[in-house]
Amino acid sequence: MLAVKRKRTTVTRRTSRGARRSYSRSRGAIVNIDRLIDNVIDDVVSNLGLDILNLTRQEYVEILKPIVEGIASTYSRPSKEAILARLKAVADRVYMMVSAYLLEKKENVSEEQLEFIVSYGGPVLCRHVQRIYSQLKVYGRSDLIGQLRVSWERYCNPTPISCPRCGFRALTPDLVCMVCGYEAGEEEVKRAIDFEQKLREFVEIYDKASVEEAIERGYVLVGETVKPPSAQREPYDIELRLSKSEREFMKRLLSERKIG
Numbered sequence: 001m002l003a004v005k006r007k008r009t010t011v012t013r014r015t016s017r018g019a020r021r022s023y024s025r026s027r028g029a030i031v032n033i034d035r036l037i038d039n040v041i042d043d044v045v046s047n048l049g050l051d052i053l054n055l056t057r058q059e060y061v062e063i064l065k066p067i068v069e070g071i072a073s074t075y076s077r078p079s080k081e082a083i084l085a086r087l088k089a090v091a092d093r094v095y096m097m098v099s100a101y102l103l104e105k106k107e108n109v110s111e112e113q114l115e116f117i118v119s120y121g122g123p124v125l126c127r128h129v130q131r132i133y134s135q136l137k138v139y140g141r142s143d144l145i146g147q148l149r150v151s152w153e154r155y156c157n158p159t160p161i162s163c164p165r166c167g168f169r170a171l172t173p174d175l176v177c178m179v180c181g182y183e184a185g186e187e188e189v190k191r192a193i194d195f196e197q198k199l200r201e202f203v204e205i206y207d208k209a210s211v212e213e214a215i216e217r218g219y220v221l222v223g224e225t226v227k228p229p230s231a232q233r234e235p236y237d238i239e240l241r242l243s244k245s246e247r248e249f250m251k252r253l254l255s256e257r258k259i260g
Contacts (some may be wrong), residue, residue: 036063038043040080044068047084048091051100053113063101067094094118103128109137118144118151126156130240133166133179152179159236160223164188173238186240193222199246202226204251215247 026227038061043061045051051160053061071086072078086192087094090128109117115134117125125132129152149168152158158169163177163184170178175189202220203211210228214220223225223237242250 007018033065033072034067036078036083037068040068040083043080044087048087048094053098053102053116054110054224059101059105063098064094067097091192092120096122096124100124101214104129111141114139115141115144118148122151122154125151129170129179130181133168160234161236161238162192162211164192171236171238173236175238187224188240191242195240195246196249198222198226199250200253203250203257208254211250214242215250218242218247 006078008217033147039221041061041064044064044079050060054228056139071083075082095116102109102117102118103121103124106113114132117132118136124179125148129148132148133145136142145166152168152170159171159178160169161171162169163171163180164185165182166180168176168177168179170180170187171184172178175186176183177184199220202214204227205225206228210230213230216230219229219239219241221231221233221237225232227237236238
């Protein structure tokens with residue numbers, strides 16, 4: 001939400017023809033918001049570079065009217081220049097709100113709109129990441145997929161394990177990727193994380209009882225590290241079963257380990 005002061009009281013007046021118009025009370029003065037937005041909308045769209053989105057004028061009005069109204073409420077007589085200056089000062093937040101509008105209101109977005117969303121969406125990308133990823137694949141925009149991955153790591157809730165297919169850290173405990181929807185197999189995950197090396201580290205770090213517990217119960221928990229079954233589970237820990245050869249491997253490592 002745009003961080004602007006909203007010291008206003010909004011009222012609605014009915015004209016003689018029955019039309020409804022929005023007004024905003026600002027520092028004692030009443031501003032006709034509909035007239036104001038009609039006066040500034042084209043310049044706002046042009047100055048903020050929003051014309052690349054190729055939306056209709058009404059869509060731009062729908063997006064920007066609440067923002068302009070909030071800014072206007074802080075002036076007794078808001079001018080076009082003052083509103084433009086304030087909007088430019090908070091352009092990143094405006095772009096994020098525009099991205100949210102595109103994702104929530106449009107079933108399909110153009111390639112230009114998608115690039116805008118990935119570039120400026122920030123945290124609003126998280127709820128829509130699977131849809132965004134899918135459309136980027138359709139457009140063949142691997143460059144934007146890389147940018148989306150950076151945003152996923154920064155704004156969303158990455159998991160410890162990367163998806164073997166798309167590379168996003170988005171694999172859930174049931175081995176389904178939250179980004180590309182891929183259902184991974186245990187062997188794929190093991191190869192992706194170099195499971196043998198993880199088991200070596202596990203045997204080196206944990207005491208004999210914990211290693212024997214994992215061997216006996218036939219699985220380990222894998223998250224930021226590999227843990228025995230009795231360890232406290234984190235929300236995105238994955239349970240990986242141990243094959244017969246992996247259990248034998250762990251037994252051998254345990255027998256070779258120096259006790260001291």
